[in-house]
Amino acid sequence: MSDIFKKHIAKFAQVTDDEFQHIITFFNTKEAGRKENLLEQGQLCRHHYFVLQGLLRKFYINEKGTEQTTEFAIETWWLTDNYAYENQMDTEFCIQAVEKSTILYITLEKQQKLLEEFPVMERYFRFVYQRAYAAAQKRIKFLFSFSKEEFYFQAVRNHPEFIQRVPQYLIASYLGFTPEYLSEIRKRIS
Amino acid sequence: MSDIFKKHIAKFAQVTDDEFQHIITFFNTKEAGRKENLLEQGQLCRHHYFVLQGLLRKFYINEKGTEQTTEFAIETWWLTDNYAYENQMDTEFCIQAVEKSTILYITLEKQQKLLEEFPVMERYFRFVYQRAYAAAQKRIKFLFSFSKEEFYFQAVRNHPEFIQRVPQYLIASYLGFTPEYLSEIRKRIS
Numbered sequence: 001m002s003d004i005f006k007k008h009i010a011k012f013a014q015v016t017d018d019e020f021q022h023i024i025t026f027f028n029t030k031e032a033g034r035k036e037n038l039l040e041q042g043q044l045c046r047h048h049y050f051v052l053q054g055l056l057r058k059f060y061i062n063e064k065g066t067e068q069t070t071e072f073a074i075e076t077w078w079l080t081d082n083y084a085y086e087n088q089m090d091t092e093f094c095i096q097a098v099e100k101s102t103i104l105y106i107t108l109e110k111q112q113k114l115l116e117e118f119p120v121m122e123r124y125f126r127f128v129y130q131r132a133y134a135a136a137q138k139r140i141k142f143l144f145s146f147s148k149e150e151f152y153f154q155a156v157r158n159h160p161e162f163i164q165r166v167p168q169y170l171i172a173s174y175l176g177f178t179p180e181y182l183s184e185i186r187k188r189i190s
Numbered sequence: 191m192s193d194i195f196k197k198h199i200a201k202f203a204q205v206t207d208d209e210f211q212h213i214i215t216f217f218n219t220k221e222a223g224r225k226e227n228l229l230e231q232g233q234l235c236r237h238h239y240f241v242l243q244g245l246l247r248k249f250y251i252n253e254k255g256t257e258q259t260t261e262f263a264i265e266t267w268w269l270t271d272n273y274a275y276e277n278q279m280d281t282e283f284c285i286q287a288v289e290k291s292t293i294l295y296i297t298l299e300k301q302q303k304l305l306e307e308f309p310v311m312e313r314y315f316r317f318v319y320q321r322a323y324a325a326a327q328k329r330i331k332f333l334f335s336f337s338k339e340e341f342y343f344q345a346v347r348n349h350p351e352f353i354q355r356v357p358q359y360l361i362a363s364y365l366g367f368t369p370e371y372l373s374e375i376r377k378r379i380s
Contacts, residue, residue, distance in 0.1 A: 060331070068334050070327075082324035092331070115313070122312040123305070129319035134272035136326035137260075141250070141282070143333050144258050144366065176334065 001029075001102055004052045008076045012127040013120050023121065026114045027104045032056075032097035038105075039095040045084035047105040051075050054101020057170060060093050069174040072098070072166065078128055098170060148175045149185060156189070191219075191292055194242045198266045202317040203310050213311065216304045217294040222246075222287035228295075229285040235274035237295040241265050244291020247360060250283050259364040262288070262356065268318055288360060338365045339375060346379070 005027075006020050015023065027050075032038060038049060041060060049056060051073050058079060059069040070093070073079035084091040085108060097103075106114070115121050142151060152175055156163050163171065172182040195217075196210050205213065217240075222228060228239060231250060239246060241263050248269060249259040260283070263269035274281040275298060287293075296304070305311050332341060342365055346353050353361065362372040 062335065070330055070334065082320070082327055086320070086324060115316075119309060119313070122316050123309070126305075126312050126316040126319060129316060129323050130272070130276070133319050133323040133326060134276060136323060136330065137272055140260055140326065140329060140333070143330070144260065145252065 001052050002104070004076065005050060005104055009121075009124050013124040015118075015120060015124075019118060019120070023114065023118055026110045027106050030103045030105060032101045032103055034097060034100050036097045037094055038097065038103070039081070039091060039093065041092060041094050042090055045081045045089065045091040046107055048078060048080045048085055048108070048111060049073070049095065050078050050104040050106075052102040052104060054103070055098040055165065056095055056101060056103070057098050057174075058093050058095050059173065067094075067173050068176065069170060072162075072170075072174070074162070078132070098166065148177060151175060152177075152182070152185060153189070191242050192294070194266065195240060195294060199311075199314050203314040205308075205310060205314075209308060209310070213304065213308055216300045217296050220293045220295060222291045222293055224287060224290050226287045227284055228287065228293070229271070229281060229283065231282060231284050232280055235271045235279060235281040236297055238268060238270045238275055238298070238301060239263070239285065240268050240294040240296075242292040242294060244293070245288040245355065246285055246291060246293070247288050247364075248283050248285050249363065257363050258366065259360055262352075262360075262364070264352070268322070288356065338367060341365060342367075342372070342375060343379070 002024050005024070006015075009015050009020070009023075029052075030038070032054070038056070039045060039047070053075060056073045056079050057069050058071040058073075058081070059067045062068045071079065079095060081091040081093045081095075083089070084093075088108060115125070146154065152171070155171075168182055168186075169179045172179045175182070177185075192214050195214070196205075199205050199210070199213075219242075220228070222244070228246070229235060229237070243265060246263045246269050247259050248261040248263075248271070249257045252258045261269065269285060271281040271283045271285075273279070274283075278298060305315070336344065342361070358372055358376075359369045362369045365372070367375075
């Protein structure tokens with residue numbers, strides 16, 4: 001299973017088999033059940049998660065008491081509350097497995113040691129953060145440009161497999177809809 | 191002036207004086223006048239900008255024909271349309287100097303060569319993107335959590351110097367207000 005991580009590193013940086021055998025020792029593996037929380041609101045944000053298989057989401061409870069999902073992470077995506085992780089603070093978010101998932105995770109201390117011992121991993125993480133940042137910038141423009149309805153139509157057009165994969169109530173939680181309203185919109189499309 | 195860049199690198203990575211003399215040759219410097227456009231909507235996004243002195247903003251023209259500002263960059267901040275820059279595509283954004291500004295800029299090709307010749311700069315850019323990504327994640331949560339009015343009040347409380355520095359019509363353009371509406375809110379505070 002860790003082969004998925006090895007291949008992902010190889011997309012961005014050159015790491016030998018021997019080096020990878022060392023690199024992987026900085027990580028732990030976890031099998032998370034469906035709806036299992038990896039991190040809860042108010043906890044110290046200790047880990048950075050890499051999805052080998054499955055699907056995670058990050059959400060918080062908004063002022064209306066409903067779950068606002070802000071991010072999903074599928075295979076080969078990293079996920080954490082980055083600000084809280086880097087500053088070793090309590091998080092305002094919850095990270096939950098949407099499906100049964102297999103996860104690699106690392107602590108900040110170990111990630112820093114990994115980068116000191118294997119400077120080639122600076123290149124890997126530079127690419128990871130660079131792409132995540134570009135995606136977040138695109139997301140911010142989307143949030144300004146499109147109504148929630150338009151955003152849903154775009155997602156259905158551009159990421160049909162993803163929309164199929166994620167339970168509808170979580171798509172609603174990502175868009176800030178009630179599940180009832182989302183099912184109305186879906187009727188309108190079909 | 192390039193000393194500002196040298197100090198910024200030193201916050202994240204160890205670079206000798208000799209190395210820095212080499213590194214800086216990958217960049218060009220530009221003096222931009224107030225309201226000068228560095229990049230215009232529809233142009234190929236060729237450059238990554240670093241602010242030595244002054245203030246830049248990034249905006250696009252929304253469907254109502256008004257300027258929606260999505261980012262500001264002050265001293266030691268990097269700015270570009272990252273997705274378009276990385277993929278060498280036309281941009282949907284305009285980047286403009288808000289004040290008379292002094293800018294370093296680099297092309298993607300030169301940035302890639304810089305990273306090959308000076309791998310220590312991978313560490314520098316890893317930190318740059320990592321922090322920018324964490325800030326963008328915070329921004330996304332803000333966009334979900336707060337009304338535009340609350341966002342303005344938070345900004346006044348947390349970044350009073352910045353709110354003083356930026357012309358009010360650009361604060362309005364960032365928040366998605368009309369300038370008239372912003373001046374109403376300001377009256378309510380005072």
